[in-house]
Amino acid sequence: MSDGHHEELGFWRKYVFSTDHKVIGIQYSVTGLAFLFFGFCLMMLMRWQLAYPNQPIPLIGGLFGDARAPGGIMLPDFYNELGAMHGTIMVFLGVVPLAVGGFGNLILPLQIGAADMAFPKLNMLSYWSLFLGGVTMFGSFFLEGGAAQSGWTSYAPLSNIAPSGQTAWLIGMIFLITSSLLGSVNFIVTTIQLRAQGLSFFRLPFFCWAQFVTAFLLLLAFPPLEAAGVLQLMDRLADTSFFMPDGLVISGEALDISGGGSPLLWQHLFWFLAHPEVYVLILPAMGIVAEVIANNTRKPLWGYRAMVYSVIFLGFMSFIVWAHHMFITGMGTAMATFFQTTTMIISIPSVIILTALLLSLWGGSIRFNTPMLFALAFLPMFGIGGLTGLPLGLAAPDIALHDTYYVIGHFHYVVAPGTIFALFAGVYYWYPKATGRKMSETLGKLHFWPSLIFMNGIFFPMLIQGLNGVSRRLADGGATYDFAGAVGPLNRMQSWSAWGLALAQIPFIINFFMSLRAGEKVGDNPWDATTLEWAAPSPPPHGNFTTEPVVYRGPYEYSVPGAENDFTPQTQEG
């Protein structure tokens, strides 16, 4: 397929407005990592306020101006701004771009033996739409009144009456959703149409399955929120009342609006997106972990087919659980029964996937390199995240736990030491493919161990605070309330853990940049892996493969009895 005759592209077309899936994948990854870091910084500021409410922020407190932090003391509006933007940025500009846009673009075409994505220009458009969304979100901090401050959920009517940062948030979201929609169409078509000869669906690596199902979630779940975003924009700019009921009185003034809308409509539209979104965050992570575990146990995944069926079922079910976020909005028994039943059902395929990954360890010859450490840590951390979802998914215990720190602890276990650890595993694992060099193992371990400890130092106490009844999104961490007093001091330990976690990222940052120049040079297949991406040169040239790959076997043929090596690549004949 590579005829060796390419027009040489200039710098801009080659590295900036590129249509090459690898360049776009790296653009996505770097954007995602940068926003993860930025979102993390927002959280570190919040953690000061939670640990030391209403005390001046040391050293940098003067930088935020009198509108946000007079005398260095954080105002509640500033806290809410940080909270809303931390959530939005981590989900929509951090994890999704890295997990789907980054790894999906970089790895999926290689793993299926394609020369590029099916629609390279659509791919470029998708990245630049994300970029505009990111610029809009980032720029909104400089608006009068600051960025959005009504939570990442932007519940109406609070969001409808919020300052102009909310308008920017909505416009930013429309760009981000558009980006995901364009990307999802591309992933679906690419996976169906461009698989190498011999690569049947049940020879696809689990990572490709995870990305494939994720693409359907993006395609089907995002349009409702895009619509909802436009409706809220109309409410704010054109005085419509989609989410505004009659008779609102704000600060003593009766609102002059047509009324007749429903605040709960927003929540339904939002969660119809945002629950599948949870699986958009977790499925690619499971895919990465599966690849790394198969490679480093030197044996096939246990229950590959059961995992594939589970991930498809998970994708389907994720569309009918959304209202378990809304049990206490006044739900009757019939609705509550439906949504808690579907929620219990969706836990089963998650349990099957996690069990399959755990059982895959049995009989292995386990190598503890940095990607494997992150992938292994994913299992118990995601386990805690999944298990703590149980009492929240059941309506009765949710009465006590809803909107408390228990929820925050739960989903952070899923997304932070869960998904983000898996993403780190992916960075360490595929870095050699993208750059031709390996990252340092020493720095990698220096990154892993403190990160694991500090992550738990932040999130485990949240579960205890939540059981104590402490509400989320309190600008003083609950200091107002007596019942929260007993668990208040935990906030200091959590905050110090958060700042420790920041220090633990320094080895990663050094490693990431230093290894570009100083990392050990490696060949095509440094991990002795079986899947197709390792049949391409490192880094792959334009068009990816020097000869068109043909697939003869399943994805994880490690330690095949009688085979010459302990890995048999998918391209090996016979």
Place this chain on the structure above:
Amino acid sequence: MMDLFFPPGASAHAAGIDRMVDWVHVLMLILFIGWGAYFIYAVARFRQGKNPKANYKGAKGSASKYAEIGVAVAEVILLVGFSIPLWADRVDEFPAESDSVVVRVVAQQFAWNIWYPGADGVFGNADPSLVDEETNPIGLDRSDEAAKDDITTINQLHLPVDKPAIIHLTSKDVIHSFNLPNMRIKQDAVPGLSIPMWFVPTKTTAEMREELKSKPRYADTADEFVYEIACAQLCGNSHYSMRGFLTVHTPEEYQAWLDEEASYLGGGEEEDFWN
């Protein structure tokens, strides 16, 4: 088990919710410890140094299948045996209004307006156009006959012990959430909707103070204990301080409190007269 963490319960249904949270956590602990022990054992036993050659076939046997079925069965029990009945009890089994104290709560940025129907037991009319933040935050129409004896307070909910309380919850502006941690009550206050909920407080504030003196964790502050109302849904910049109070009285004290409030009402009207 979770008593260790939960705020002390003080309503008739609190024990049921707490027991359910206990059972879910027992299941979670069993699973986590089981998986965790297996995980540590597997990682140690099958490390490359100890097991240089991997086994292509891997795990055999059907223990995992039984574990998965076990999880499914446990979830069905939790769902059908506990969660659905507890929920139905909360939203379908309302006591008769005649046997209950009926109160309306109107949330606003950033306070809880508590509204009693007064001696006639009938809530008067209210209109958003009559709202005055200083004197009439819920826009009560005092010219309405039924409204004349209505009692309103800000952030002070008073209830008699052992009698069902039915609360009709709404909001003037944005969504709030009415959270009584000790009562295991949490309900969103949604503008445009009036959502009913109910509970039976089982310990007066005074009884609770006595009880807490015997608990080391609370003993120091037991004398100042109050039932707190917290906002659980982000509602704006002072969400963190939207704090209300519930006082649970003996029936006699409750009547005395109502009478006292009613007498202020008369006083207010006289002042209007002289103005």
